[in-house]
Amino acid sequence: MDISTRTSHIAYRLQENVEMSEREDGVAVISPFFQITIAPLSQSLRRILLLLADTTCSARQINTAIREAHEENMLTTFYRYLSSLLRHQMLFIYAGSEDRSTPLATLIPISSYVQHQWINVRAEQAYQMSRFAYIRRAEDxxxxxxxxxxxxxxxLEHPVTTQVIYHLGKAITPCELIQAIPEEEKDNLISVLALLVMGNFAAPTTPTGRLHEEEDETLQQWDFHDLLFHSRSRTGRHNNPLGGTYRFLRQLPPQPAIKQAPWPATISLPRPDRERMRSEDPGLEAVMEARASLRDYGTEPITLAQLAEFLYRVARVKEVYDDDDSGEFTVRPFPGSGASYEMEFYLTIDRCEGLQPGFYWYDPLQHALALIQESNKDTARLLYEAYQAMGAPAQPQVLITLAARFQRVSWKYQSIAYALILKNVGVIYATMYLVATAMDLAPCALGVGDSDHFTKLSGTNYLQETSVGEFALGSKPTPTSEIEEIR
Ligand SMILES: Cc1cc2nc3c(=O)[nH]c(=O)nc-3n(C[C@H](O)[C@H](O)[C@H](O)COP(=O)(O)O)c2cc1C
Known part of the structure; x- marks a missing residue:
C-alpha cells in the first residue's frame, strides 16, 4: 500500500463567495473581504487558475497542466499564488481522491496567518492529535x-475522517492506521492525515513518543479552555464576527440597565456625606501606597454605615439615561465596557453591626438592600469557601459576590462578551480595593467561587446571571501592641 501523500488526493478550489475575472494586468480575485490581483501570468497558468473557480483541481491535475504547458519553472510560483489565495481566505483544500464526488475533509482558512505546506506522511512515523483540537457542530x-x-x-465531510481522528487519539503510524480503517476507505486516509497535519490539528511525535506541544514548556502551561478563550476573544486567528455588532438589535430586547429584581429592597442605606469624605479621605498617593490585601479582621465588625458608604462609593447608579436604539444606560463610579454595567452586587453577611447575617442584593439605584435569604447552611458554605480561598485566619465579615447579567453584554458584543465581563471584574476589584483602603477597611479579592452554588442562593438562571468574582471585606484588624512597637 502506498503510504505517501498522493498529489491526486489533495485538491484545491476557490471558495463559493470568491470570483475571478481576467484583466489586462492579470487575474483579479475578489471575495467579500479582500481583492487581490495575480500577475503576471502566462496564458496557460491563467487558464489553470481560472479553472479553480469552477472546479476542484487536484495537485496532480495542476502539476500535469503546468508540465504540459512546459512551465515547470513556474510550479513553485503557482503554488505561491495558491498560498496567497489561502491566506486571503479564498481557497479550500480538500482531502480525498480525484474520483470521489465529495471530499472526505475540507480545510477552510480562518486567518491570514494560515500556512500552506505540503505534508509528506511518513510510513514509520507515529502521529497524534493535538490536545487543543476539538470537534463542534456549527449552524450549518x-x-x-x-x-x-x-x-x-x-x-468533516465523511465518517472516515472522524475515524482517523479517533485513532489519532493515541500515537499511531500510518501503517497501523490503515489496519484500523475499513477496507474501502484505506486509499484515502493518508490524505486526511496530511490535511490534519497541514492544519496543525495533528503532528508527528518526537523521538520520545510525545508531541512537541507536550514537551514545550510554554504550551504545557496553557489549559485547553484558556487558550481557546484567548484565541477566540481576540482578533487574529479566527474570522468570527467580533466587537459591538448589535446582532440582536430589533430581534430581542436588551436586558434592562437596572436589574428587575424579584426581591423588595426594603433596607434603605444611609447616603454618606460627600463633603466629609472629601475632607477626610487620604490622597490618592497615600491610598495607592497603603493598598494591600488583608485577610484578617478586627474584633469589632464592619458597621452598616461603613458598608453603605463602601457600596455608595463603588457601585451606586449616579444617573440613568436613554440611548435611542440600544435602550437605557447608567452612569456609575467605575468604568464599564460599553457602559453596559451588567454586574450585580450580592452580599453574604457574616458579621456586620446593624445588619443581620444573610444573603442580600444591592439595589444600586435606590441605594438599598434586599434580603434574599437569612443565614443558612448555603450562606455558611459561601463564606467557608471564601475563607478557604484566602487561606485566612478568619472568614470574611462580608463577602461580596459579583454576578454578571451576561446577555446585557452579549446583546451588543460578539466573541468578546465574556472577556469584557472578566475585564470589568478586574476594574471593580481595583475600585473596591481603593475605596476600602481609603476607608481603612480590610479588602481582599478572590480568584475562585462556585457559580452553581451562587445560583442556588440567588435563584438566578446560570446562563442568565451567575457569579464571576468574589471580594472579601471587613473591619481592619486592631494593631497589637507588639506591632505598634515595631512601627
Ligand atoms: C484577580 C485576583 C484574584 C485574587 N484571588 C485571591 C484569592 O483567591 N485568595 C487570596 O488570598 N488572595 C487573592 N488575591 C489577592 C492577591 O493574592 C494579592 O493582590 C497579591 O498577593 C498582592 O498582594 P497585595 O494585594 O497585598 O498587594 C487576588 C487578587 C486578584 C487581583
Missing part, C-alpha cells in the same frame, strides 16, 4: 474540527 449542521493552535478549520 456540519461538524468542524477546530483548534486555538490552528489558523484553519476542517469540515
Amino acid at each position: 449542521g456540519m461538524s468542524y474540527l477546530e483548534s486555538p493552535l490552528a489558523h484553519a478549520r476542517i469540515r
Whole structure:
C-alpha cells in the first residue's frame, strides 16, 4: 500500500463567495473581504487558475497542466499564488481522491496567518492529535474540527475522517492506521492525515513518543479552555464576527440597565456625606501606597454605615439615561465596557453591626438592600469557601459576590462578551480595593467561587446571571501592641 501523500488526493478550489475575472494586468480575485490581483501570468497558468473557480483541481491535475504547458519553472510560483489565495481566505483544500464526488475533509482558512505546506506522511512515523483540537457542530449542521493552535478549520465531510481522528487519539503510524480503517476507505486516509497535519490539528511525535506541544514548556502551561478563550476573544486567528455588532438589535430586547429584581429592597442605606469624605479621605498617593490585601479582621465588625458608604462609593447608579436604539444606560463610579454595567452586587453577611447575617442584593439605584435569604447552611458554605480561598485566619465579615447579567453584554458584543465581563471584574476589584483602603477597611479579592452554588442562593438562571468574582471585606484588624512597637 502506498503510504505517501498522493498529489491526486489533495485538491484545491476557490471558495463559493470568491470570483475571478481576467484583466489586462492579470487575474483579479475578489471575495467579500479582500481583492487581490495575480500577475503576471502566462496564458496557460491563467487558464489553470481560472479553472479553480469552477472546479476542484487536484495537485496532480495542476502539476500535469503546468508540465504540459512546459512551465515547470513556474510550479513553485503557482503554488505561491495558491498560498496567497489561502491566506486571503479564498481557497479550500480538500482531502480525498480525484474520483470521489465529495471530499472526505475540507480545510477552510480562518486567518491570514494560515500556512500552506505540503505534508509528506511518513510510513514509520507515529502521529497524534493535538490536545487543543476539538470537534463542534456549527449552524450549518456540519461538524468542524477546530483548534486555538490552528489558523484553519476542517469540515468533516465523511465518517472516515472522524475515524482517523479517533485513532489519532493515541500515537499511531500510518501503517497501523490503515489496519484500523475499513477496507474501502484505506486509499484515502493518508490524505486526511496530511490535511490534519497541514492544519496543525495533528503532528508527528518526537523521538520520545510525545508531541512537541507536550514537551514545550510554554504550551504545557496553557489549559485547553484558556487558550481557546484567548484565541477566540481576540482578533487574529479566527474570522468570527467580533466587537459591538448589535446582532440582536430589533430581534430581542436588551436586558434592562437596572436589574428587575424579584426581591423588595426594603433596607434603605444611609447616603454618606460627600463633603466629609472629601475632607477626610487620604490622597490618592497615600491610598495607592497603603493598598494591600488583608485577610484578617478586627474584633469589632464592619458597621452598616461603613458598608453603605463602601457600596455608595463603588457601585451606586449616579444617573440613568436613554440611548435611542440600544435602550437605557447608567452612569456609575467605575468604568464599564460599553457602559453596559451588567454586574450585580450580592452580599453574604457574616458579621456586620446593624445588619443581620444573610444573603442580600444591592439595589444600586435606590441605594438599598434586599434580603434574599437569612443565614443558612448555603450562606455558611459561601463564606467557608471564601475563607478557604484566602487561606485566612478568619472568614470574611462580608463577602461580596459579583454576578454578571451576561446577555446585557452579549446583546451588543460578539466573541468578546465574556472577556469584557472578566475585564470589568478586574476594574471593580481595583475600585473596591481603593475605596476600602481609603476607608481603612480590610479588602481582599478572590480568584475562585462556585457559580452553581451562587445560583442556588440567588435563584438566578446560570446562563442568565451567575457569579464571576468574589471580594472579601471587613473591619481592619486592631494593631497589637507588639506591632505598634515595631512601627
Ligand atoms: C484577580 C485576583 C484574584 C485574587 N484571588 C485571591 C484569592 O483567591 N485568595 C487570596 O488570598 N488572595 C487573592 N488575591 C489577592 C492577591 O493574592 C494579592 O493582590 C497579591 O498577593 C498582592 O498582594 P497585595 O494585594 O497585598 O498587594 C487576588 C487578587 C486578584 C487581583
